[in-house]
Amino acid sequence: RFKYSKYERATLKSYALFVRQIAGDDVSDESLKFYKENSKYQTVTSVFWCLRGIGNPGTHAEKIEVMKNIKEYLNNHIKESPKTARFEESGYILSDLLFVNSNDRTNAIVLEAIMHVGPEALGISKELVTKMVKGLMAGAKGVDGWRNTQENSFGLMAMDKYLNTYEKNPPNFVERVWLGNDYIKEQEWKGRSQDTVETTVPMQWILNQFDEQEPNNKQKEEKKKKKDKNKTTDEKEKKTSEIETMPLTIMRDGEGILYYRLGLSFVSLDLINDSCDYGFKISREYKWVDKQGDVSEKEEEVKIKDVFGVEQNKMKRTWRIKEGARVRVVIKIETKSCRNHVALVDKLPAGFEAINEKLQTVGVQENNSGAGYFAKWWVVHKNLRDERVEAFGDRLGRGTSGFDYLVRATSKGVFMAPSCKMEEMYAPEVYGLTSTEVVIIE
Secondary structure, eight states, rough: OOOOOHHHHHHHHHHHHHHHHHTTOOHHHHHHHHHHHGGOOOOOOHHHHHHHHHHOOTTOOOHHHHHHHHHHHHHHHEEEEESSSEEEOOOHHHHHHHHTOOHHHHHHHHHHHHHHHOOOHHHHHHHHHHHHHHHHTSSOOOOGSSSSSHHHHHHHHHHHHHHHHHHSSSOOOOOEEEEEEEEEEEEEEESSOOOOOOOOOHHHHHHHHHHSSOOOHHHHHHHHHHHTSOHHHHHHHHHHHHOOOOEEEEEEEEEEEOOOOOOOOOOOSSSSOOOOOEEEEEEEEEESOOOGEEEEEEEEEEEEEOSSOOOEEEEEEEEETTTOOEEEEEEEEHHHSSSSEEEEEEETTTTTEEEOSTTTOOOOOOOOOOOTSOOOOOOOOOOOOOEEEEEEEEOOEEEEEEEEEEEEEEEEEEEEEEOEEEEEEEEEEEEEEEEOOOEEEE
């Protein structure tokens, strides 16, 4: 006879308490007792079903203590990005299968429980709740909702509670924005809408505003130098800080919630970039396909010009590839949280040409170099272009996955391999880059 573990039993009982509460039973004391007796064997869903059953603690000392424990649990398990906040089940216990668990369903259960009890009971800010809503909605597929009935049911329960708590009154306000003393925009919002309005402020305009704050003639510069001689280092740093900052003011006049995002688009002046991880940790390798000696790599000192034409000597990972050889480009992707609507763009060195493997004349023979080792189930569409290869996915699970494609080294020479980039398309501040490398085709 099969026996459930303590984890599965805890999940079953907490779900039973949740169902009884939905049916109208008072399960506050039972939920409190059950949570204290089984706190070591709780999953994310069972913890928050217990939270829902316990309810708002009021002045009840024992319940207040439990709320502190649950908040600590929340802080240890939540995964925040600049835009979203999400929870994820372990994925390794039977209850995930038994209850048709999924990350979106878990996030809906957590959000609904917090809204039922009240965020203030756990000391959770409205900003974090909004991030949780955005994390939940990121998994939805437009008007079709989420992926299955379980996710839709709990997702609608959570969003209904959020709507009736924070967005009960339809928007009816005017948005105004200032940068420094300059009026940037004004926008009127009436009624519920999914429309977005984007305003772009050129960086040159911002820099010009800073220039206007600086002395514009020799007399002012000379006076400033004399004053600076008598100033301490701290005073100089304070003055510099005052000059280099400009306040951004966003005002809402009326009723409703204003959702906004601030982003900065930029291009690095350095042609040689190091790898970075802002949500995605990615690496790239070139593998031989037809002959083992076709590809080799080592650290070499290379001369590289920056955007101003100045030559620099730098130690960089350098790939030496035989002209005409076919090469497998293997990209490894690591992320600590589930990501939605992702895009990968790998710009090709000028001496490479992407090969369409679906053509029967290609005749790819795989080797033992590890090409294609990482799972690429997440890819729903890819583009092979003249200067880059792109891959897109609706959802990328946490852990390690990858992508690979085939190229041919067509031209001799020394080429730069620009950084490969992966990002969440609707939250571009979540991204990762590989380091820039050198490719020598000989």
